[in-house]
Amino acid sequence: MSESYAPSPELAAQANGQESLFAEAEADFEGFWAAQARERITWAKDFDVTLDWSNAPFAKWFVGGELNVAYNCVDRHVEAGNGDRVAIHFEGEGGDTRTITYADLQKEVAKAANALTSLGVAKGDRVAIYLPMIPEAVFAMLACARLGAPHSVVFGGFSSEALHTRIADADAKVVITADGQFRRGKPAPLKAAVDAAIAHGDDESPVETVLVVQRTKGDVDWHEGRDQWWHDVVDGQSDTHEAQPHDSEHPLFILYTSGTTGKPKGIFHTSGGYITQAAYTNSVVHDLHPESDVYWCTADIGWVTGHSYIVYGPLANGATQVLYEGTPDTPHQGRFWEIVEKYKVSILYTAPTAIRTFMKWGDDIPAKYDLSSIRILGSVGEPINPEAWRWYREHIGGGSAPIVDTWWQTETGGIMISPLPGVTELEPGSAQRPIPGISAEILDDEGQPFTEAEKVGYLVLTKPWPAMLRGIWGDEQRYKDTYWSRFGPKYYFAGDGAKYDEKGNIWLLGRVDDVMNVSGHRLSTAEIESALVSHEAVAEAAVVGAADETTGQAVVAFVILREEAQERADEVGEGGDLVQELRNHVAKEIGPIAKPRSIMIVPELPKTRSGKIMRRLLKDVAENREVGDVTTLADSSVMNLIQSGLQK
Ligand code: WTA
Numbered sequence: 001m002s003e004s005y006a007p008s009p010e011l012a013a014q015a016n017g018q019e020s021l022f023a024e025a026e027a028d029f030e031g032f033w034a035a036q037a038r039e040r041i042t043w044a045k046d047f048d049v050t051l052d053w054s055n056a057p058f059a060k061w062f063v064g065g066e067l068n069v070a071y072n073c074v075d076r077h078v079e080a081g082n083g084d085r086v087a088i089h090f091e092g093e094g095g096d097t098r099t100i101t102y103a104d105l106q107k108e109v110a111k112a113a114n115a116l117t118s119l120g121v122a123k124g125d126r127v128a129i130y131l132p133m134i135p136e137a138v139f140a141m142l143a144c145a146r147l148g149a150p151h152s153v154v155f156g157g158f159s160s161e162a163l164h165t166r167i168a169d170a171d172a173k174v175v176i177t178a179d180g181q182f183r184r185g186k187p188a189p190l191k192a193a194v195d196a197a198i199a200h201g202d203d204e205s206p207v208e209t210v211l212v213v214q215r216t217k218g219d220v221d222w223h224e225g226r227d228q229w230w231h232d233v234v235d236g237q238s239d240t241h242e243a244q245p246h247d248s249e250h251p252l253f254i255l256y257t258s259g260t261t262g263k264p265k266g267i268f269h270t271s272g273g274y275i276t277q278a279a280y281t282n283s284v285v286h287d288l289h290p291e292s293d294v295y296w297c298t299a300d301i302g303w304v305t306g307h308s309y310i311v312y313g314p315l316a317n318g319a320t321q322v323l324y325e326g327t328p329d330t331p332h333q334g335r336f337w338e339i340v341e342k343y344k345v346s347i348l349y350t351a352p353t354a355i356r357t358f359m360k361w362g363d364d365i366p367a368k369y370d371l372s373s374i375r376i377l378g379s380v381g382e383p384i385n386p387e388a389w390r391w392y393r394e395h396i397g398g399g400s401a402p403i404v405d406t407w408w409q410t411e412t413g414g415i416m417i418s419p420l421p422g423v424t425e426l427e428p429g430s431a432q433r434p435i436p437g438i439s440a441e442i443l444d445d446e447g448q449p450f451t452e453a454e455k456v457g458y459l460v461l462t463k464p465w466p467a468m469l470r471g472i473w474g475d476e477q478r479y480k481d482t483y484w485s486r487f488g489p490k491y492y493f494a495g496d497g498a499k500y501d502e503k504g505n506i507w508l509l510g511r512v513d514d515v516m517n518v519s520g521h522r523l524s525t526a527e528i529e530s531a532l533v534s535h536e537a538v539a540e541a542a543v544v545g546a547a548d549e550t551t552g553q554a555v556v557a558f559v560i561l562r563e564e565a566q567e568r569a570d571e572v573g574e575g576g577d578l579v580q581e582l583r584n585h586v587a588k589e590i591g592p593i594a595k596p597r598s599i600m601i602v603p604e605l606p607k608t609r610s611g612k613i614m615r616r617l618l619k620d621v622a623e624n625r626e627v628g629d630v631t632t633l634a635d636s637s638v639m640n641l642i643q644s645g646l647q648k
Contacts, residue, residue: 016287075311075597101300130158133323152167159591191212207316296349340374380408529557
């Protein structure tokens with residue numbers, strides 16, 4: 001059955017993204033992007049060449065151009081007379097609020113930029129940011145952008161171990177953090193993780209300064225000469241700062257994401273192309289009208305969605321937005337809808353896992369609030385199942401708001417495949433078409449493009465795009481191998497399975513590599529396996545992403561214990577304590593988001609003759625299915641052994 005929903009004529013008429021964009025981009029690809037860059041971005045020096053792809057897969061966009069990204073996100077709006085417009089309605093978890101206009105934002109960013117300069121941060125230096133969702137996170141990112149010091153934001157839910165790896169890989173000179181963060185109404189320490197990350201092992205840390213925002217007023221250990229309070233260093237600075245132009249290809253940020261091996265990849269993005277696509281997509285896909293909309297993206301700034309659709313895209317467009325520190329259920333399950341009502345949010349961008357959670361909590365919760373301000377809904381992070389899609393439109397969107405199901409990645413920097421809300425006839429569950437200026441295809445196993453409906457293949461991108469990653473920090477070869485070799489150098493391999501339906505809509509079918517998607521967060525099986533194996537009780541581990549009603553996928557681990565640990569587990573019964581200990585160990589090594597939902601202790605793992613673990617079979621077990629074809633196993637009885645062990 002197919003259902004589709006056309007936009008209302010009123011919405012279509014006023015939409016930023018019109019049908020004609022497709023034809024324009026089709027007729028002159030480079031001309032189209034050059035026009036976007038010139039219309040949407042203020043350049044200190046115009047560019048000479050739109051795209052240099054001569055050194056593919058290393059792209060250069062808007063070559064010769066110079067700009068300051070922070071100027072584009074802040075100062076120019078003040079200069080245009082919009083200094084009094086609210087940039088950020090900050091809503092703290094505990095209900096404390098702060099209203100920040102563009103004029104305020106300009107001052108805060110200037111002070112932070114002056115402070116970083118006083119701490120010795122210069123153009124090109126890397127700054128790690130490990131903060132909760134508070135305004136200082138935005139100020140810090142923009143201050144870095146202003147100075148041309150690439151930031152590396154690390155999600156506040158990552159452990160000190162994960163933070164250590166990221167600080168070391170980017171060679172960060174300064175870390176910006178907070179004393180603590182509020183989580184479900186309670187303060188939790190944050191700076192302690194920075195201390196542990198810096199003190200890690202024997203290696204010398206590159207970190208010279210830790211700049212600490214006071215948020216929870218909890219106790220912190222203080223390292224004289226290294227640690228500085230944000231309020232001591234930033235507050236007294238001059239609130240003006242002259243923004244210097246940077247080259248269009250100057251690095252803007254590094255953001256680590258999980259790949260197929262244990263080591264996270266530092267995806268790095270540059271300035272001109274990234275900000276162009278962030279601004280363009282936020283305008284045409286979210287249909288943002290900065291004079292009248294109130295926009296709210298519920299992502300954390302620790303992920304790419306927060307980078308592109310809280311900080312860079314909306315601020316470049318001069319949006320008024322909500323920044324929320326907390327979780328959806330603190331202090332009650334209507335918290336999101338209370339916020340929508342309070343600020344009259346008109347554009348809401350969230351994740352399918354959140355939507356499914358709201359569905360579970362019940363229709364009566366959103367029904368208690370006035371959500372009539374909502375006109376556009378967005379979804380990101382994983383496929384949205386049609387049932388959740390319909391619920392979202394009905395119960396949050398008043399039965400009429402278009403939903404833009406946006407497919408993209410940390411690597412793509414901006415939205416790539418999505419409906420345009422004023423143009424597209426929506427098909428629940430499908431991200432539908434590449435947006436104007438973007439080209440995608442689906443390939444079969446042999447690397448041949450096809451268009452047949454319902455046949456499953458691999459999603460590839462066939463042309464460079466402005467916000468594309470410029471590489472993996474410090475590892476050119478890995479960049480080529482990961483994205484540009486599976487189907488040859490002509491195709492960017494996204495790592496997602498996909499198919500077309502009869503109408504030519506693209507349906508994304510989830511990762512085809514060893515990357516899991518848990519609550520819209522990317523996790524690598526290899527990373528969790530190596531965390532498990534680092535525990536003294538574990539001899540071998542295999543991790544799979546098993547289907548989960550709420551979180552999309554859940555982490556399920558299969559573990560072979562070392563002999564002594566196995567003996568001990570046998571003595572005390574099922575090894576329940578040990579399982580709990582292993583789950584906590586993963587949380588400590590990576591972060592609570594990576595904690596396995598379940599860990600099964602098994603005597604063997606299914607392997608091929610060449611020693612490769614057959615995760616497909618473990619997935620069958622984890623999803624309670626009959627186990628598939630075992631003929632390629634080195635020892636076909638292994639699966640029986642595993643299953644009979646689990647039934648015990
Ligand atoms: C998945 C998040 C289906 C996909 C912006 C991709 C999606 C990975 C969608 C990137 C969507 C993201 N429909 N799948 N609308 N959006 N994905 O880097 O598997 O955290 O490769 O970026 O999320 O995750 P990342």
